[in-house]
């Protein structure tokens with residue numbers, strides 16, 4: 336696991352051509368290798384222009400070199416950054432020269448992994464580096480940056496510490512059996528457990544929003560043919576002209592488009608129209624629509640407001656919030672309006688689309704400025720939910736039997752679950768999986 340005895344090297348800038356390309360070295364031989372490549376090095380954290388030479392002395396490129404001595408560097412080790420010209424060919428030659436001088440090509444995420452192992456950042460912060468780089472909207476980028484600076488970890492640690500503090504308190508009481516009865520019965524412990532549970536629930540909600548910022552929101556648009564699904568999708572993508580990313584994967588039956596709603600990357604899937612018929616080909620379309628609905632975070636059910644007939648929506652999953660959208664109000668003569676999860680809009684005139692965005696923002700638990708407080712990942716959400724499960728069990732044990740032992744054990748398990756988020760309790764196997772999903776050079 337710990338490779339810190341060797342020195343790694345990678346191209347830190349994305350593949351392709353650019354004005355500048357950065358190569359990063361990290362490890363005990365970083366400065367020695369850089370010296371062989373470009374001669375005497377400048378003093379720490381100052382840039383100097385140097386020629387980069389291979390072992391035969393042939394000049395490969397010229398550029399800036401900066402030395403960051405450990406432990407005050409990204410990885411906590413000695414780091415050297417070489418800024419050459421942004422040519423993939425030139426950068427590869429410099430990289431090869433570094434390898435000739437004794438460096439090893441870094442694997443995916445190895446720089447971040449070293450930063451984590453050397454306590455420069457916790458696991459959630461290291462993940463936030465990757466999420467910041469991958470951010471699809473400005474809100475997502477800002478949230479990832481807050482996680483990178485430790486806003487999310489701080490809340491997780493705060494709750495974990497409170498769990499440990501209560502556990503220690505309960506265990507101390509268990510050591511003094513006479514006092515245990517008073518102590519557990521006087522309601523103070525039950526109150527504190529309830530307080531921890533409320534805190535866990537609030538954290539779960541915020542992490543859930545943070546997860547949406549990282550992974551994006553999936554919305555399935557369903558409804559009968561000609562209800563106006565495609566028109567609505569187009570209208571929304573025009574309405575939110577911010578950053579529109581094309582997502583490949585347009586299939587015969589499902590058309591996807593990524594737009595921005597309240598700063599969230601939202602992938603809208605326009606499914607083939609749902610019909611209530613037994614026809615073979617159409618029922619295949621219905622199946623696909625159902626699959627989309629089950630995978631979605633929200634469902635837009637588009638209804639033609641000029642259609643007097645009521646058509647029930649088949650195969651609706653119970654677990655996914657449904658927003659009913661009566662479309663074509665410009666034809667039906669209705670005004671744009673909203674009652675709960677029911678809105679009236681016109682995809683053609685754009686009337687009511689702001690109300691629709693309002694419902695989406697509310698359903699996804701976003702704050703007024705449109706964003707979450709920090710970014711998070713599904714694995715974090717799962718860990719917080721598991722912690723909540725243990726707190727609830729401890730609470731039930733306390734209620735049912737007044738058992739301090741079982742409560743203490745559940746509190747310990749809850750704190751351990753949270754420890755997985757920041758990496759205090761994380762197995763090598765999970766660490767390997769997380770860092771290997773990063774890019775090389777990160």
Ligand code: GDP
Pocket residue numbers: 558559560561562563564565566567608662663664665666680681682683684
């Ligand atoms: P889909 O089959 O559900 O995707 O429906 P389309 O988006 O293809 O729309 C079907 C027809 O209804 C098209 O002729 C659209 O121009 C029209 N349409 C969709 N939305 C509106 C609307 O809000 N107002 C009016 N007047 N026509 C609409």
Ligand code: ZN
Pocket residue numbers: 564565566605
């Ligand atoms: Zn359509």
